[in-house]
Amino acid sequence: MENEKSKLGWKLSSIALGSVLMIGAMAVEVIAKDWGKHQVDNRRSGYTYMTDETRAVQDDDFENPGMLWVENGESLWSTAGANGKSCASCHADPDKDMKGVSVSYPRYDKKLGKIITLEQMVNRELVEKMGDKAEKFDSKKMLSLMTFIGTKSRDMPVNVKIDGDANPFFEKGKAFYYERRGQLDMSCANCHEDNPGNMIRANTLSEGQINGFPTYRLKWQKPGSVHRRFKGCNKQVRAKPYKAGSDEYSNLELYVKWRGRGLPGETPAVRN
Amino acid sequence: MTKLKVDVLDRRQFVIASGAGAAAIIAGFSSAAHATPETAAELIKKLTNSAKIAEGKIKIDLPEIAENGNTVPVKVSVESPMTADNYVKTVHLVSEGNPGPEICSFHFTPMSGNANAATRLRLARTQNVVGIAEMSDGTVYMSKTQVKVTIGGCGG
Amino acid sequence: MAKARVKAPKKAKAGDIVTIKTLVTHKMESGRRKNKKTGKLIPRHIIDKFTAKFNGETFFSSDWHGAISANPYMSFSFKASKSGEFEFIWHDEKGEITSKKSKLTVA
Numbered sequence: 171m172e173n174e175k176s177k178l179g180w181k182l183s184s185i186a187l188g189s190v191l192m193i194g195a196m197a198v199e200v201i202a203k204d205w206g207k208h209q210v211d212n213r214r215s216g217y218t219y220m221t222d223e224t225r226a227v228q229d230d231d232f233e234n235p236g237m238l239w240v241e242n243g244e245s246l247w248s249t250a251g252a253n254g255k256s257c258a259s260c261h262a263d264p265d266k267d268m269k270g271v272s273v274s275y276p277r278y279d280k281k282l283g284k285i286i287t288l289e290q291m292v293n294r295e296l297v298e299k300m301g302d303k304a305e306k307f308d309s310k311k312m313l314s315l316m317t318f319i320g321t322k323s324r325d326m327p328v329n330v331k332i333d334g335d336a337n338p339f340f341e342k343g344k345a346f347y348y349e350r351r352g353q354l355d356m357s358c359a360n361c362h363e364d365n366p367g368n369m370i371r372a373n374t375l376s377e378g379q380i381n382g383f384p385t386y387r388l389k390w391q392k393p394g395s396v397h398r399r400f401k402g403c404n405k406q407v408r409a410k411p412y413k414a415g416s417d418e419y420s421n422l423e424l425y426v427k428w429r430g431r432g433l434p435g436e437t438p439a440v441r442n
Numbered sequence: 443m444t445k446l447k448v449d450v451l452d453r454r455q456f457v458i459a460s461g462a463g464a465a466a467i468i469a470g471f472s473s474a475a476h477a478t479p480e481t482a483a484e485l486i487k488k489l490t491n492s493a494k495i496a497e498g499k500i501k502i503d504l505p506e507i508a509e510n511g512n513t514v515p516v517k518v519s520v521e522s523p524m525t526a527d528n529y530v531k532t533v534h535l536v537s538e539g540n541p542g543p544e545i546c547s548f549h550f551t552p553m554s555g556n557a558n559a560a561t562r563l564r565l566a567r568t569q570n571v572v573g574i575a576e577m578s579d580g581t582v583y584m585s586k587t588q589v590k591v592t593i594g595g596c597g598g
Numbered sequence: 599m600a601k602a603r604v605k606a607p608k609k610a611k612a613g614d615i616v617t618i619k620t621l622v623t624h625k626m627e628s629g630r631r632k633n634k635k636t637g638k639l640i641p642r643h644i645i646d647k648f649t650a651k652f653n654g655e656t657f658f659s660s661d662w663h664g665a666i667s668a669n670p671y672m673s674f675s676f677k678a679s680k681s682g683e684f685e686f687i688w689h690d691e692k693g694e695i696t697s698k699k700s701k702l703t704v705a
Contacts (some may be wrong), residue, residue: 219451221507224510224591233619235621236605237603237667238623241603336515371592373592386511387595388595389512406598463681512666512667540665543698544664545665545666546662546663546665546666548659549659550658553655553663554674554677555616555675555677556615556677558674559658559660559674559675560672561667562671563665564664564666565665574621
């Protein structure tokens with residue numbers, strides 16, 4: 171009860187602050203609305219927190235600028251690496267071979283003895299099978315391959331494995347999510363569990379779901395990785411961000427992905 | 443538990459207050475001198491060779507509130523039969539609040555079939571976007587649409 | 599090298615007015631942004647002209663300034679009358695040209 175009351179206090183104060191910031195009217199509708207495939211139980215994709223205009227850009231593949239990267243990824247798929255092999259040498263039918271891959275990552279990897287993200291898996295293939303160099307998470311090539319692979323899981327439910335060997339890493343990710351950090355002493359949960367739908371400054375907070383990554387962000391004017399997004403959040407609470415590909419973020423990615431279990435793959439989603 | 447939450451609330455207010463000063467700046471633009479209704483009017487004069495401008499005929503679809511000033515979808519349409527002797531030649535979009543007033547110009551022909559076009563704009567702040575339609579008979583029409591622009595996107 | 603994406607119909611009836619949608623990769627650097635590290639202005643670099651042709655004849659074109667978003671989107675219409683070929687051309691102000699062709703059959 172006490173808890174409920176304080177939550178209400180939160181909401182009221184957020185609303186008041188929102189209107190002080192000239193755009194109280196912009197608050198996204200939180201009244202029951204049928205979000206179709208973008209909602210599973212009480213979990214809602216970031217799609218449902220965007221304005222109609224932004225959603226329209228995602229809905230049409232010929233308006234969605236993320237598709238430019240997808241198309242580049244498609245041509246990279248059959249481009250030979252240093253040793254003459256391409257992705258297509260082993261995965262000749264990406265429609266079939268990459269189906270459901272994005273929505274099942276990150277995973278526990280026996281070889282590493284820890285969580286591996288899809289970017290790291292792509293890098294392993296680039297280096298070990300194709301003789302190329304590893305790519306950064308947010309390089310043009312990596313984002314092209316990641317968005318291309320992502321489209322093969324469109325509308326498939328997010329389904330990451332969190333039991334067995336993955337479990338201790340899942341628990342670490344969960345602990346990170348609830349841990350307060352930075353000068354502002356805030357956890358992921360403070361925004362994305364306690365306040366989705368409320369305004370923070372001029373922005374509507376979402377649940378922080380990652381089913382649409384790599385996501386084309388209007389702010390970035392290009393697609394970006396989940397880890398880039400984590401870095402941004404951490405900077406926002408004045409914490410020192412971890413590196414893309416760090417164990418901290420890989421564990422967190424597993425936990426956050428699980429929070430969106432059942433939500434559809436939306437890569438490349440379009441977000442604010 | 444309750445106590446902890448109240449504590450966080452205070453910090454949240456701090457976050458909001460500290461961020462307010464940044465609200466005027468949108469990525470992609472520095473806060474240099476901006477276009478004004480006057481500089482926009484000057485540009486319009488230049489573009490139309492000081493033609494007499496009537497209100498109406500041109501429709502500009504813009505969101506009432508733009509989620510992110512980096513990418514604001516816009517649609518223009520002008521009613522016209524689009525025949526060889528009666529068509530829309532050009533539509534200009536002009537900004538009253540960006541660093542510079544120029545946005546874009548669309549050039550149509552009778553082969554276009556209609557005078558509809560859509561693109562996406564960078565709008566640095568809340569402002570009017572002016573649409574000017576030049577017809578093949580030399581007449582010029584204008585309309586203005588206001589867009590409220592917010593600082594877009596939380597988190598780096 | 600910019601990459602373009604075009605949605606234009608392959609078939610139409612004479613008299614149909616069809617919608618064409620285009621996207622192209624480009625930063626559209628406005629020339630008004632500062633490099634965060636050096637504090638210096640990043641030089642302007644944009645696509646300033648887009649042209650749509652059918653059988654070599656321009657039927658739609660657009661002049662762009664720094665206020666057009668990165669990875670520009672442009673949609674417009676075309677009235678089908680005979681079969682032929684579309685050509686879409688993006689002119690970068692540094693002289694780089696990106697183009698894409700697409701065939702149209704009119705029944």
